[in-house]
Amino acid sequence: MAGYDAESGGAGRGLDGLPVMALSVRESCRLDADGVIETLRPHEAAGYLAREPHLIVSRPAAARRLNLSEFQAFDLLELYAFVRPARYCLPTLGGLMKALSLDLPVATLEDQCMAMRAVAERLLAEAGSEIWRYRAGAERVASMMARAGWAWGPMVMGAVRRFPDHSRDDGLRVWTALPEWEDMGPPPPPGDDPVDPASSESRLAELLGDASETREGQRRFAAAATHSFRPREMEGGPNMQILEAGTGTGKTLGYIAPASLWAETNGAPVWLSTFTKNLQRQLDQELSRLYPDPVRKARKAVIRKGRENYACLLNIEETLTAVMQRGALPLGGGADRDSVLMGLVVRWARFTRDGDMIGGDFPSWLGAHFGAARIAGLTDRRGECLYAACQHYRRCYIERAARKARHADLVVANHALTIAQAANRYGDPDLPKRLVFDEGHHLFDAADSAFAVALTGLEGAELRRWIRGKESGGATRARGLRNRIEELIADDADAKALLDGVLEAARVLPSDGWASRVAGAAAMTRFETFLMEVRAVVLARANNVEFGLAVEAGVATPPPALLSAAGQLAEALSGLARPMVALAASLLARLDEDADILETGDRGRLEVAARSLKLRAEMVKSWTEMLLSLGGTVPDIFVDWFELDRVDGRERDVGMRRHFIDPTKPLADMVFTPAHGVLVTSATLRDRAADKDGDGWAGVDLRSGAKHLPVVSRRLAVPSPFDYAAQTRVIVVNDVNRMDAAQVASAYRELFLASGGGGLGLFTAIKRLKATWDKIAGPMEEAGLPLYAQHVDPIDTATLVDIFRDDPHACLLGTDAVRDGVDVPGESLRLLVLDRVPWPRPTLLHKARRDAFGGTAYDDMQTRMKLAQGFGRLIRRAGDRGVFVILDARTPTRLLEGLPEGVVAERLGLAAAIASVREFFGR
Ligand code: SF4
Numbered sequence: 001m002a003g004y005d006a007e008s009g010g011a012g013r014g015l016d017g018l019p020v021m022a023l024s025v026r027e028s029c030r031l032d033a034d035g036v037i038e039t040l041r042p043h044e045a046a047g048y049l050a051r052e053p054h055l056i057v058s059r060p061a062a063a064r065r066l067n068l069s070e071f072q073a074f075d076l077l078e079l080y081a082f083v084r085p086a087r088y089c090l091p092t093l094g095g096l097m098k099a100l101s102l103d104l105p106v107a108t109l110e111d112q113c114m115a116m117r118a119v120a121e122r123l124l125a126e127a128g129s130e131i132w133r134y135r136a137g138a139e140r141v142a143s144m145m146a147r148a149g150w151a152w153g154p155m156v157m158g159a160v161r162r163f164p165d166h167s168r169d170d171g172l173r174v175w176t177a178l179p180e181w182e183d184m185g186p187p188p189p190p191g192d193d194p195v196d197p198a199s200s201e202s203r204l205a206e207l208l209g210d211a212s213e214t215r216e217g218q219r220r221f222a223a224a225a226t227h228s229f230r231p232r233e234m235e236g237g238p239n240m241q242i243l244e245a246g247t248g249t250g251k252t253l254g255y256i257a258p259a260s261l262w263a264e265t266n267g268a269p270v271w272l273s274t275f276t277k278n279l280q281r282q283l284d285q286e287l288s289r290l291y292p293d294p295v296r297k298a299r300k301a302v303i304r305k306g307r308e309n310y311a312c313l314l315n316i317e318e319t320l321t322a323v324m325q326r327g328a329l330p331l332g333g334g335a336d337r338d339s340v341l342m343g344l345v346v347r348w349a350r351f352t353r354d355g356d357m358i359g360g361d362f363p364s365w366l367g368a369h370f371g372a373a374r375i376a377g378l379t380d381r382r383g384e385c386l387y388a389a390c391q392h393y394r395r396c397y398i399e400r401a402a403r404k405a406r407h408a409d410l411v412v413a414n415h416a417l418t419i420a421q422a423a424n425r426y427g428d429p430d431l432p433k434r435l436v437f438d439e440g441h442h443l444f445d446a447a448d449s450a451f452a453v454a455l456t457g458l459e460g461a462e463l464r465r466w467i468r469g470k471e472s473g474g475a476t477r478a479r480g481l482r483n484r485i486e487e488l489i490a491d492d493a494d495a496k497a498l499l500d501g502v503l504e505a506a507r508v509l510p511s512d513g514w515a516s517r518v519a520g521a522a523a524m525t526r527f528e529t530f531l532m533e534v535r536a537v538v539l540a541r542a543n544n545v546e547f548g549l550a551v552e553a554g555v556a557t558p559p560p561a562l563l564s565a566a567g568q569l570a571e572a573l574s575g576l577a578r579p580m581v582a583l584a585a586s587l588l589a590r591l592d593e594d595a596d597i598l599e600t601g602d603r604g605r606l607e608v609a610a611r612s613l614k615l616r617a618e619m620v621k622s623w624t625e626m627l628l629s630l631g632g633t634v635p636d637i638f639v640d641w642f643e644l645d646r647v648d649g650r651e652r653d654v655g656m657r658r659h660f661i662d663p664t665k666p667l668a669d670m671v672f673t674p675a676h677g678v679l680v681t682s683a684t685l686r687d688r689a690a691d692k693d694g695d696g697w698a699g700v701d702l703r704s705g706a707k708h709l710p711v712v713s714r715r716l717a718v719p720s721p722f723d724y725a726a727q728t729r730v731i732v733v734n735d736v737n738r739m740d741a742a743q744v745a746s747a748y749r750e751l752f753l754a755s756g757g758g759g760l761g762l763f764t765a766i767k768r769l770k771a772t773w774d775k776i777a778g779p780m781e782e783a784g785l786p787l788y789a790q791h792v793d794p795i796d797t798a799t800l801v802d803i804f805r806d807d808p809h810a811c812l813l814g815t816d817a818v819r820d821g822v823d824v825p826g827e828s829l830r831l832l833v834l835d836r837v838p839w840p841r842p843t844l845l846h847k848a849r850r851d852a853f854g855g856t857a858y859d860d861m862q863t864r865m866k867l868a869q870g871f872g873r874l875i876r877r878a879g880d881r882g883v884f885v886i887l888d889a890r891t892p893t894r895l896l897e898g899l900p901e902g903v904v905a906e907r908l909g910l911a912a913a914i915a916s917v918r919e920f921f922g923r
Pocket of ligand 1: 311312313314315380384385386387388390391392393396397398399
């Protein structure tokens with residue numbers, strides 16, 4: 001395979017004639033067709049890339065590094081996505097080599113140029129091999145991409161044509177090649193047999209296997225968790241078990257054991273919910289212990305995410321058709337990037353496991369290559385699904401996943417979906433009755449997002465599009481309410497009149513271009529006028545307007561112009577909600593009246609349409625209530641405020657927001673109460689420092705929502721088996737001026753060098769993160785320690801963490817999202833450095849909660865928990881060792897009391913801290 005000669009494959013230039021470019025922060029290396037190596041400064045490298053297509057890894061990364069806009073390139077990542085669709089690979093040269101099992105030197109840029117050529121040769125050889133696994137439809141797709149000017153097109157065409165495609169697969173019309181799902185009918189009613197502690201322990205022992213040592217804490221966990229799998233004793237009072245399990249306990253298998261037993265015995269699924277999509281993937285991997293046979297696993301366990309994560313085949317078809325009809329001939333020698341993207345998307349769609357575009361097997365880095373919005377536009381992001389009326393319904397990834405979940409034993413979900421499903425389908429007897437919430441310390445925030453209401457420009461425009469479809473631009477991909485339901489109500493004049501009423505009333509919502517009209521005081525609708533007045537109030541009253549960040553203002557004493565705009569908008573929104581509610585009722589009535597003649601597909605469409613309308617009408621009613629409360633009294637369970645959302649001075653959204661002060665109340669009412677058993681677990685739930693006389697449980701009921709239930713929750717804390725005092729060191733650096741960006745950056749650089757990499761730097765502000773990256777990326781790279789950064793590298797956070805995890809010399813800079821998504825066992829994460837104490841942001845929402853939940857004690861508790869959770873990332877396995885550093889001399893000692901027992905923080909100057917890190921790692 002390695003000897004494939006692309007020249008012989010057909011048209012275009014062969015690999016040997018391609019110049020190669022490897023880039024670093026300070027310099028680049030170019031290998032030309034004659035084998036001449038040249039070291040270049042950034043502006044020289046940019047000149048070469050602009051003049052001639054080179055073989056590179058990651059066009060967006062090169063563009064960012066060299067400050068280039070459009071340029072043609074032979075990007076190895078695009079070639080990989082074509083040749084190995086839906087196969088995981090880190091978007092780096094190292095990642096490509098690992099995926100291809102190539103072991104080549106890459107220490108110098110010159111080595112990297114050679115390795116890049118080898119990667120290209122290997123991929124083209126694979127595509128030209130008789131046994132290539134991904135041949136189906138490849139030639140047709142490559143031909144379309146070649147015509148669109150894709151740099152790799154001629155070489156790939158030459159390779160794939162070497163052997164015929166016997167699949168008779170059209171390639172582009174990917175939906176024709178996908179299997180149809182089969183309807184299995186509704187599952188029988190679930191049983192309600194308990195799981196006893198001894199059975200749970202035995203199942204745990206089976207999962208661990210004979211060779212594994214028994215962990216006493218894990219055994220106790222598995223036994224205690226069975227409380228959530230007993231029959232409920234009181235209506236509205238689920239069996240609630242709260243379990244704090246220190247890191248290393250093995251809590252995941254501890255709850256998989258009773259959950260799987262309950263599901264098998266009772267013939268109903270248990271939902272296992274975690275916080276992030278990345279953690280869903282990790283939890284799914286753990287399930288391989290329970291189901292070692294992949295075929296059985298595919299039947300018994302399913303990952304569920306919101307609809308907006310999955311590819312919509314209809315969107316793919318319509319986008320592809322639009323791209324092809326437009327005539328994909330490149331202008332001015334560049335490639336038609338839309339066609340290239342669609343080529344790679346249909347290749348993936350043909351081979352994907354489940355159609356998940358966000359965190360599944362879709363190459364997430366394509367977002368940086370082609371624009372995240374383009375990719376999101378291929379999912380069912382806006383709830384525009386046609387359901388049974390869609391020609392792809394029986395092949396739809398979303399429908400397949402939903403059906404699998406109904407018949408699976410274990411459903412791996414995330415908190416956002418689990419809460420949204422329970423709230424949106426409240427009262428539905430088919431909702432899951434047993435829920436496990438891992439990463440339970442995030443439940444408060446997940447509920448906060450789920451039950452918040454945003455009366456903003458973006459939300460209004462989204463609703464308008466959902467109702468009226470796309471009204472400008474002429475694209476076909478804009479299915480409004482009429483498209484979705486007209487056929488269902490064709491013989492019902494009243495319903496048709498209501499539909500017309502909804503469409504007409506929706507004209508009050510913001511339309512395309514609303515943001516610039518609002519900023520330019522040229523509002524066109526009552527909604528836009530309200531936004532304009534809100535914007536004016538925020539700019540007049542907010543602090544720190546000059547920094548270009550999000551700003552907010554309280555709703556007290558609104559000016560008369562704003563009050564008047566709010567009143568008029570409230571009236572218009574009432575006029576929208578009324579026909580929406582009536583239309584939903586009329587659709588539901590048809591379900592009853594025409595029960596004997598409706599086909600299953602139409603029943604489903606009516607139900608979904610009625611439910612979606614009702615949900616959105618509820619939102620419009622909430623908006624109206626918010627508007628009517630202006631100038632009066634806001635109910636004391638809520639906090640309202642006005643907000644202008646901005647990034648680097650650019651306005652993104654504006655409007656009024658309402659949050660529950662305690663979002664665990666609706667969480668308990670809507671999610672916990674209908675369930676029969678709820679398990680909440682995390683490594684960090686208790687705050688012992690806040691509860692000096694007790695055992696730290698005092699605040700847990702508040703944060704978990706257990707205090708709102710009519711039954712007493714059971715609790716157990718299982719300590720970590722790790723010796724944190726021996727395995728860690730905690731240092732507060734007391735002589736770095738945290739206001740001086742240069743001092744902070746040098747501290748990061750020297751600490752990362754002292755640990756030899758494996759450092760994660762967490763920042764409380766993106767601006768400071770970027771400033772540090774600018775200053776230290778070059779010197780670190782020269783020392784052989786690659787530095788990656790959220791908000792700098794054009795890669796999504798989960799992939800950045802994967803890259804960081806893969807290289808023990810790499811370091812990573814990030815914000816809260818990185819901390820929450822990081823699970824990096826082993827030496828890849830051995831040093832964690834915080835630039836400042838992560839106090840809560842002083843927002844109006846936080847102020848309201850602070851007033852309600854204990855003043856400064858609430859601030860302390862929140863900050864202590866964040867520090868403890870950050871510290872907890874360092875030690876994931878028995879052999880891990882790590883140092884935790886805070887570069888903030890003003891760190892109060894009381895905040896460090898949340899660290900594990902025996903861990904004592906030292907306050908040192910920077911030089912001593914660096915020496916301590918070196919000494920700890922024996923360097
Ligand atoms: S059924 Fe809905 S989500 Fe699925 S392909 Fe059709 S329109 Fe898209």
